[in-house]
Amino acid sequence: MAGDGQTGAQRQDSSADRAGTVSERPWGETPDGRSITLYELETPGGLRAEIMTYGGVLVRLFTPDRHGLPGDIVLGHDRPEPYFDRTSSPFFGALIGRYANRIAGGRFTLQGRTYQLAQNDGPNALHGGERGFDQRLWDGHAFVGEDGPGVTLTYLSPDGEEGYPGNLAVQVTYTLTLAGALRIDYAATTDAPTPVNLTNHTYWNLTGNAGRDILGHELTVQAEAITPVDAGLIPTGELREVAGTPFDFREARRIGARVDADDEQLRYAGGYDHNFVLRGAAALHPAARLYDPATGRQVEVSTTEPGLQVYSGNFLDGCITGKGGQRYGHRWAVCLETQHFPDSPNQPQFPPAVLLPGQPFSSRTVYAFSTR
Template sequence: MSSHLAFNRIIQQDFGQLTSGEFASLYTLTNANGMQVKITNYGAIIVSIFTPDKTQRLTDIVLGYDNVADYEADNYYLGAVIGRYAGRIHQGKISINGQQHQLTLNAPDSQLHGGKQGLNKQLWRAKTSENADTACLTLSYTSPDGEQGFPGTVNFTVNYHLNDNNELIVEYLAKTDQPTLVNLTQHSYFNLAGHNSGNVHSHQVAINADYFLPMNERAYPTGEIAQVDHTPHDFRQLKALAQDIDADNKQIAIGKGYDNYWLLNDNAISVQAFAAQVVEPNSGRRMTIYTDQPSMVLYTANYIDGSHIGKNNYCYQRRAALCLEPQRANNKEKGVTLDNTLLTPTQPFASTTRYVFDLIES
């Protein structure tokens, strides 16, 4: 399809009813090459991404569900925007300017990914726009003071842009009326061979990072900043996940695969600079991530257990996908501290991540 032909860059349709009685919508963004991204305003969730393989066959490359009811029941955070705080907060206890706050707990000893009713479980307001080469979906949600225990009323906006260069650009904005914590990320589960293609062991991954954060037995960063050199966590060159994903290594054992933070190198922290890349050799698909965030989680879906039926009645199994989650929770200057994620009324949060989809040269 050439760009001068008229076509609908954005189509809205019903995506089902929530237990609240509200209805969610599904928005399909299409570019001139036929690439499609489907997003629901429930949880600002990416439901599908259809990209071509080396034979130009379009395939859906993210895990997900066929209706909003399944997303409401989902506990894997498939495709969701995660917040207010992506990651674990020990005992749900935070201190801001000397004042203590108790967050709601949704894990045995922590608040995980913003709590039981985090941003991924909210219905966002939606607005669409398009121009000559881009479709844009703008999703907004106002999180009230005290939601899940967090102080401050925060206005969140996520812009999804799909352009004719096969780029999906995600912009995050947050404004607060009092000091609070915000750490946002996108939690899509990618399988570049197709969402129903088994495990991702053959995927090759590169991360532009010399350092990563070891975790303790309870999956909290220890505070140590470790070099990736001579460890299974060295992804400075493209490497098949299968090479080290079951290595005899304490960090691999704790995560049951990969599940750590990498601290991006200075030359990676820019929407113009390479942060991470994934290649699936059989299909020829390649995804390159550019971000202005200082850290990245690589998670290899180690806890998916076959109990969830996804799109097209496919049963997702362990390591059926990988997540690459840019975020600002940790950096090389301050290491691991909640102070990295402080949001104040005078300093709104703004961040951009680009996902570029293309093919390797055969």
């Protein structure tokens, strides 16, 4: 299923214009010579998104500021080639799997058998391995539905890929809704038990075109606790209350206000890079709100997932030159990754993250945009 996607440039309009439009065009080739397709989604309300079939990457996302001026609020590149190398694209906007975040020792035991994964983050496995879903070519199908324009991406991860058991069929649908949101619907089936944790790794910067760092952005997270980590950023297994700590975002706080506080957890990660335990059950529930006082842009995150990884761009250091020649400096973005908890295959007290045959996986995350 990991084919070339649709390559012919086309535009769906006519009566669909009232629900938005979608166009597609070739956008370069993968290192092995397969064609990449770039989809452009646009709503009558002024939202515009670009998504490519390589890595399922959200390349651009334009939203208006409080004065109605559009700006691109996600980090990335102007051409596909930098996305092929994680040193120039540390998961910018990409789909992550099979297992987002870290698995301790790159190892887990399932039904009495131990599986060894690539140790691509020190001794641990990170974001699906050496060639996770961010480094795969997906098939794409564009559409304009009642809710707005979108694209459905599919990929078949074969048994044994990156060490994971079972053939995993994955479908991810991006919809740019008429209500002013980006909705991401994840679905997967397997023919053998396997860990699954899917997310999108967009780097958000609400200034528009990444004009400055995000330390002045105000963040609210609907969480009473985090899963603290050890020095290798693997959860210790406990749930730690955020009250009285730099991780208390139950009320809006500037990201930069306490990111360098004298706190062991912040020292381990060089800032925020932690899983927040969200309030709410499996139904769609509020997770976070990000607001930029300078531009008035706001994004509200809702999800069916139990966790949210907040990452404050600690490893960005100015070495990556992104869109428009902009250098991405330290803490130039924040990631809000909806997810199951890190290392869940080795932490039985965490919400289960093993998918079984005959029990399809489904998940939804919504990023709703507004200004104030």
